[in-house]
Amino acid sequence: MKVYPTQNIRNVVLIGNTKSGKTTLAETMLFEGKVIDRRGSVEAKTTVSESILPARMIL
Amino acid sequence: MIINAQQGVEVGTEILSRYAEKHSKPLIIAVNQLDHEKANWESTLESVKQTFGKKVVVIQFPVEVGPAFNSFIDVLKMKMYLFKDENGTREEHDIPANLKDQADEYHQILAELAAENDEALMETFFDKGVLTEEEIRKGLSIGLAQCEIMPLFCLSAKKDIGVKRLMEFIINVGPNPDKYEQKLKNGESVPCSVNGQTSLFIYKTAIEPHIGEVSYFRVMSGKLTEAMDVVNHETGTKERISTIFAVAGKKKEKLTEIVAGDIGCSVKLKSVKTNQTLNAGPKEWAFESIVFPPSKFRTAIKAKVEKDEEKLGELLNKAHSEDPTIRVEYSKELKQTILSGQGEHHINILKWHLNNTHKIEIELFSPKIPYRETITKVATADYRHRKQSGGAGQFGEVHLLIEPVLEGVPAGNRFKIDGKELVLNLKGKEEFTMDWGGKLEYYNCIVGGAIDARFMPAILKGVMEKMEEGPLTGSYARDIRVFVYDGKMHPVDSNEISFKLAGRNAFKEAFKKAGPKIMEPIYNVEVLVPSDCMGDVMSDLQNRRAMIEGMSSDKGFEIIKARVPLAEMHKYSTTLSSLTSGRATFTMTYADYQQVPADVQDKLLKEYEANEKDE
Numbered sequence: 064m065k066v067y068p069t070q071n072i073r074n075v076v077l078i079g080n081t082k083s084g085k086t087t088l089a090e091t092m093l094f095e096g097k098v099i100d101r102r103g104s105v106e107a108k109t110t111v112s113e114s115i116l117p118a119r120m121i122l
Numbered sequence: 123m124i125i126n127a128q129q130g131v132e133v134g135t136e137i138l139s140r141y142a143e144k145h146s147k148p149l150i151i152a153v154n155q156l157d158h159e160k161a162n163w164e165s166t167l168e169s170v171k172q173t174f175g176k177k178v179v180v181i182q183f184p185v186e187v188g189p190a191f192n193s194f195i196d197v198l199k200m201k202m203y204l205f206k207d208e209n210g211t212r213e214e215h216d217i218p219a220n221l222k223d224q225a226d227e228y229h230q231i232l233a234e235l236a237a238e239n240d241e242a243l244m245e246t247f248f249d250k251g252v253l254t255e256e257e258i259r260k261g262l263s264i265g266l267a268q269c270e271i272m273p274l275f276c277l278s279a280k281k282d283i284g285v286k287r288l289m290e291f292i293i294n295v296g297p298n299p300d301k302y303e304q305k306l307k308n309g310e311s312v313p314c315s316v317n318g319q320t321s322l323f324i325y326k327t328a329i330e331p332h333i334g335e336v337s338y339f340r341v342m343s344g345k346l347t348e349a350m351d352v353v354n355h356e357t358g359t360k361e362r363i364s365t366i367f368a369v370a371g372k373k374k375e376k377l378t379e380i381v382a383g384d385i386g387c388s389v390k391l392k393s394v395k396t397n398q399t400l401n402a403g404p405k406e407w408a409f410e411s412i413v414f415p416p417s418k419f420r421t422a423i424k425a426k427v428e429k430d431e432e433k434l435g436e437l438l439n440k441a442h443s444e445d446p447t448i449r450v451e452y453s454k455e456l457k458q459t460i461l462s463g464q465g466e467h468h469i470n471i472l473k474w475h476l477n478n479t480h481k482i483e484i485e486l487f488s489p490k491i492p493y494r495e496t497i498t499k500v501a502t503a504d505y506r507h508r509k510q511s512g513g514a515g516q517f518g519e520v521h522l523l524i525e526p527v528l529e530g531v532p533a534g535n536r537f538k539i540d541g542k543e544l545v546l547n548l549k550g551k552e553e554f555t556m557d558w559g560g561k562l563e564y565y566n567c568i569v570g571g572a573i574d575a576r577f578m579p580a581i582l583k584g585v586m587e588k589m590e591e592g593p594l595t596g597s598y599a600r601d602i603r604v605f606v607y608d609g610k611m612h613p614v615d616s617n618e619i620s621f622k623l624a625g626r627n628a629f630k631e632a633f634k635k636a637g638p639k640i641m642e643p644i645y646n647v648e649v650l651v652p653s654d655c656m657g658d659v660m661s662d663l664q665n666r667r668a669m670i671e672g673m674s675s676d677k678g679f680e681i682i683k684a685r686v687p688l689a690e691m692h693k694y695s696t697t698l699s700s701l702t703s704g705r706a707t708f709t710m711t712y713a714d715y716q717q718v719p720a721d722v723q724d725k726l727l728k729e730y731e732a733n734e735k736d737e
């Protein structure tokens with residue numbers, strides 16, 4: 064994978080009320096950034112962020 | 123900041139934006155779900171402007187909202203973007219004639235706001251009345267980095283409309299990491315530069331299936347290469363970062379190098395914890411810790427079967443290292459394990475995992491309250507301990523007087539007891555600060571050798587035992603002066619144990635006559651509540667024996683300051699949340715101890731007596 068120089072890095076956090084679309088936006092951004100080639104959906108629990116949820120949710 | 127166009131600004135929006143403001147983080151506003159049939163652009167924009175005021179700068183507005191949402195006008199590019207599918211395929215068009223005026227108007231406001239951030243731009247703007255796209259970008263970039271402006275974008279994350287454009291903006295205008303000084307614990311700061319010493323900040327650790335412990339870090343300075351050695355500033359432990367990964371959810375991709383500003387993770391480090399800094403050089407940097415919010419919900423926890431206790435302890439410690447807002451503490455005083463977190467729901471998720479993932483049945487119950495006992499007036503007691511049932515006998519008699527320790531009032535030697543004057547000869551004084559707060563002063567006032575000096579420590583020991591397990595409710599006692607002024611010995615039967623018991627019981631009897639009081643911990647509670655929920659929150663507080671100390675208002679919120687007994691705060695976060703639909707927040711910090719009211723004291727005494735009988 065490419066090494067990104069500091070000037071090309073942006074530290075971004077997606078924040079918003081529950082259900083505003085954080086997970087969906089992250090997924091679409093990863094798709095647009097070509098990190099993933101298919102978008103998962105929140106409903107089918109197939110998004111990238113959802114997959115780390117078990118780890119994120121303690122233990 | 124993502125805003126749901128069905129709802130406009132919501133509770134979470136308000137709470138999160140306060141955090142962003144506090145930490146001086148720039149915000150971009152993304153109005154999402156514009157394709158939803160219930161989406162409302164006008165009311166959403168209105169609520170955003172009401173909440174964030176003049177900082178909001180509209181970069182885009184939609185042509186049509188609801189299921190027909192497929193295009194928006196971008197007033198920075200002065201173009202219309204049209205989307206043909208749900209995969210982000212977009213076309214650029216000229217702005218339709220009927221929207222031109224509005225676009226021009228927004229563009230003008232945008233140029234003006236952009237110019238305000240830079241003097242040179244301001245001059246250009248005055249001279250020419252316009253700015254180029256490049257100039258606007260420059261102005262926005264400065265304004266954004268300084269949190270002076272909040273650019274607003276239109277999105278459907280679901281249909282991939284506007285997402286790419288938002289990303290372009292973040293890339294072109296959003297600040298680089300090297301725009302920010304990074305604070306160290308010692309107050310100095312370090313630039314986020316690839317030329318500095320390599321230094322990593324651990325912002326999260328997790329245990330992931332099939333991998334084990336994963337340490338997530340941000341490169342604060344320098345560059346990290348594979349197999350680099352670093353030292354943990356806190357523990358001095360040397361770690362080798364043998365592999366570096368870039369993370370996207372479950373997916374981890376190996377990197378050979380990663381530079382300042384980037385985030386990554388590594389595995390199999392020996393012992394790193396969240397908030398620690400790892401340095402690959404002589405400078406012992408320690409970056410400022412992430413401050414986790416104080417706990418809002420406390421509960422006592424135990425395993426249903428005793429053999430699970432040890433495993434439970436390990437799991438709770440693990441839970442804490444993965445999620446530092448879960449806190450675990452064993453209270454020696456209460457003899458309970460106290461678990462605290464951000465709310466009842468937070469704790470229930472943990473409970474669910476313990477039950478289902480780890481198959482441990484647990485019980486949650488309200489924590490005991492660490493009461494204290496003290497006295498309010500002078501009293502005396504005589505106690506004779508004697509035992510003569512075969513073998514060596516036991517004999518000890520102690521006469522003592524007790525009085526409260528009052529701040530700034532030294533011990534006197536004249537007392538009135540039942541109308542009679544008692545004058546003591548204060549010989550030796552010992553003073554102790556109790557582990558649980560408050561004092562014990564112990565005076566030897568024995569005259570004429572009524573009790574040998576060698577028994578004085580035993581009497582003190584007896585008193586101490588009762589201080590630790592107070593006469594009223596078994597809670598710690600505090601702030602008492604004890605004067606041992608008389609007694610009797612037996613030439614054969616007197617020994618240490620006899621005097622310990624006599625001292626202990628004399629103290630207990632005197633205590634009960636000395637206007638004993640139970641003290642309870644009081645907390646300073648600060649509630650931030652939307653003005654329209656004020657009444658409910660106030661009357662609930664009053665039911666919790668709160669003393670309201672002050673009120674003030676700030677942007678549609680009221681701040682209530684109150685002193686509330688800990689005993690009344692159980693599950694407060696849950697109640698407050700339901701009274702305000704989650705729109706209020708609160709903090710509580712320990713203040714001091716205060717006497718409980720008479721009715722509460724009666725209740726506590728009865729409870730303790732009933733319990734004593736059971737045992």
Ligand SMILES: Nc1nc2c(ncn2[C@@H]2O[C@H](COP(=O)(O)OP(=O)(O)OP(=O)(O)O)[C@@H](O)[C@H]2O)c(=O)[nH]1
Nearest residue numbers: 081082083084085086087105154155158278279280
């Ligand atoms: N119509 C429409 N629905 C959306 C859009 N973005 C998200 N949703 C839906 O809104 C719901 C919530 O989206 P999420 O992406 O899970 O939102 P979130 O902010 O991550 O939610 P929490 O993690 O629960 O706070 C899901 O049902 C999504 O499919 C959008 O642009 N348009």
